[in-house]
Amino acid sequence: MKILIVGGAGYIGSHVARESLDQGHEVTVYDNLSSGFRTNLFPEAIFIEGDILDYPALLAAAMGRDVVIHLAAVKAAGESMVKPEKYSLNNLCGAVNIINATCEAGIRRLVFSSSAATYGEPAYIPIDEKHPTRPENYYGFTKLETERILGWYDKLKGLRFAALRYFNAAGYDAKGRIHGLEKVPANLLPVIMETACGMRSELQVFGDDYETKDGTGVRDYVHVSDLARGHMSALKWIDENDESLIVNLGSEAGLSVLELLETARRITGRPIPSRIVPRRPGDPAKLVASSALAKEKLGWTARESDVTTLVQTTWDAYKRSGKA
Ligand code: UD1
Numbered sequence: 001m002k003i004l005i006v007g008g009a010g011y012i013g014s015h016v017a018r019e020s021l022d023q024g025h026e027v028t029v030y031d032n033l034s035s036g037f038r039t040n041l042f043p044e045a046i047f048i049e050g051d052i053l054d055y056p057a058l059l060a061a062a063m064g065r066d067v068v069i070h071l072a073a074v075k076a077a078g079e080s081m082v083k084p085e086k087y088s089l090n091n092l093c094g095a096v097n098i099i100n101a102t103c104e105a106g107i108r109r110l111v112f113s114s115s116a117a118t119y120g121e122p123a124y125i126p127i128d129e130k131h132p133t134r135p136e137n138y139y140g141f142t143k144l145e146t147e148r149i150l151g152w153y154d155k156l157k158g159l160r161f162a163a164l165r166y167f168n169a170a171g172y173d174a175k176g177r178i179h180g181l182e183k184v185p186a187n188l189l190p191v192i193m194e195t196a197c198g199m200r201s202e203l204q205v206f207g208d209d210y211e212t213k214d215g216t217g218v219r220d221y222v223h224v225s226d227l228a229r230g231h232m233s234a235l236k237w238i239d240e241n242d243e244s245l246i247v248n249l250g251s252e253a254g255l256s257v258l259e260l261l262e263t264a265r266r267i268t269g270r271p272i273p274s275r276i277v278p279r280r281p282g283d284p285a286k287l288v289a290s291s292a293l294a295k296e297k298l299g300w301t302a303r304e305s306d307v308t309t310l311v312q313t314t315w316d317a318y319k320r321s322g323k324a
Contacts, residue, residue, distance in 0.1 A: 001235075002026045004065040004107075006052060006098055007072030008045070009036025012113065012224055014178050016069060019183065019228035030061045037180030052094035055101065062105035068229060070098045071113040073142070076186055077282070080139035091142035099149060109238055110150070111231050114163040116142040116220070116248070116287060126290035128155055129165070129246055136259050136282055147246060154244045162234035167220035167250035167289045170217055171310045172317035181321050186262045189221070189314050192261060196270040196315070203272060205257050205277035210286070216257035218286040220250040223304040223313070233298040245297065250289025251305035263311045268324075274307055 007013040008029030027045040049056040080087040117140030153159040208215040294300040
């Protein structure tokens with residue numbers, strides 16, 4: 001298949017591009033390199049440097065492709081609460097452009113990077129797809145709204161889509177083929193790694209008084225290579241069933257901040273100084289996915305999302321970069 005990967009130079013996008021190439025597809029990456037990296041581009045893929053707000057360029061890139069995978073978005077939940085304009089423009093206007101270009105180019109299949117942020121504060125755990133969607137931040141709202149737009153286009157235009165609600169993406173390609181490290185990371189594992197490398201003086205642990213196993217926040221960390229496989233399985237499913245799908249991609253395991261930190265200390269052999277600080281506003285105590293639907297429909301389960309692989313592959317990426 002000819003696949004257009006919008007945002008294919010980014011952290012998750014480059015892993016999806018790698019998996020698509022490994023599966024023998026023809027890949028075109030469309031990316032403005034605002035948070036993606038040239039080093040994440042593979043020579044076997046076509047690269048078009050372009051912005052999702054540039055509709056003519058996007059349409060030209062979509063022409064002649066069979067499928068679009070949309071991973072181009074801004075994703076800092078906290079920032080979205082103070083800069084909603086940025087999130088409206090990139091995540092809503094950008095998504096509408098991509099969806100319109102997909103339809104105008106005569107493409108009937110699209111895979112969209114959604115998020116567990118669509119659920120908001122969990123009413124129960126594990127979170128399945130029937131869980132109420134009440135996003136707590138504007139970022140989560142933009143993801144949910146895009147899913148709703150896709151739902152309308154399914155009805156009105158026959159566009160079949162898979163919206164993949166990722167939980168906490170982490171890890172790097174185990175074969176060491178992805179090189180770009182996020183520039184100013186805010187997520188836990190890269191922050192731990194930057195502390196291990198001496199780029200930060202300490203890890204701030206946001207609260208140790210949650211009702212969790214050790215008092216720190218618990219999340220469902222899912223390896224990016226597992227996510228990448230999930231995209232390909234979802235694509236196959238919507239193709240074969242001629243139906244759209246909204247599905248969680250999570251490991252179903254809950255890891256605490258301290259569990260990740262201790263594993264990182266063991267694997268890196270570095271002290272990684274840490275300090276307990278007050279809770280970060282808006283952080284739920286615990287988020288864990290049910291991935292039963294992904295298993296049932298896609299035959300997908302996480303394979304590389306154990307804590308050791310998550311931390312080891314991330315540390316390997318930091319070592320390759322020379323930062324360690
Ligand atoms: C956040 C967003 C989520 C988004 C995801 C991807 C919220 C509520 N969720 O997930 O919507 O899809 O990022 O960017 O904003 N932690 C520390 N110290 C740190 C960093 C994090 O203790 O320096 C803790 C957090 O309190 C949390 C866990 O580590 O318990 C994971 O945090 P993080 O990696 O930022 O992801 P989420 O907040 O779960």
